[in-house]
Amino acid sequence: MSASNAHPMASGHVPAYLPGPDGSDPLFTFMAVTTILLILGIGALYLTLHAIPEKMAHTDNHTQFQVIGILALLALFTHNNLFWVAALLLAAFRMPDFLTPIQSIAASLEELKQRAKEE
Template sequence: MNAAVNPVAPHHLPSFVTAPGGTDYLMVVAAIILIGAVLGIGLLFLRLHTLPERMAHKTHKIQFEIVAVLGLLALFTHVHAFWVAGLLLALIDLPDIPGMFGRMAGSLEKMAGIAPGRGGDAASDAETAVPGPEGNGPSADASVEEKNHA
């Protein structure tokens, strides 16, 4: 049987119409563009999603780990409030309170003549070594209480 061309069909078909059994190049190009668009939009989404973490890392913020955890929570739970909170934490400069107290303690140790980092140990040693006003032990309160009870 010979397949005859339909009389209403045009004599010249467009290039995207393929013969039966041939490769559809338009579909191949559309599939490549679709895969590229999905990967590109996914990369853009992930770059936008990690923006607070990258901002906190770049400026060496103290709260970097908190921002990173909030970013992961936002990614896995789809709760956008976590992302907004991470962004706000990445933008805000929190004071370095532990570092400030550490510097104060170091200065006080230096003024007291105690070796650096031994402030608590040296203070407890000094309490047991220094006799009280009556020479009975570490504190005068104990001897006063003994006299009051007697």
């Protein structure tokens, strides 16, 4: 800004963030780039947080991996945190295996039944 264009009460020092005579606006450019980077960073963080239950289930080779993935996806699209908490709890704790002992008991009873028929 030249001295002839300046207001008579303006100081001689013009801050660098004000628009220059060539029309460039460094403060606007800085804030636009910062806003875009911040939005992308927050989006990446949000998606990373939503993937935590799936990553936990994948690393532990969880039997309910598909259910955990569906719950995490539902939480992402519906913004219902209850689905995400359910997926996290399901990924963190293994369900007890009730089926194997019951099948073993059934097999033993079948074998006892076959022995009783033979006698």
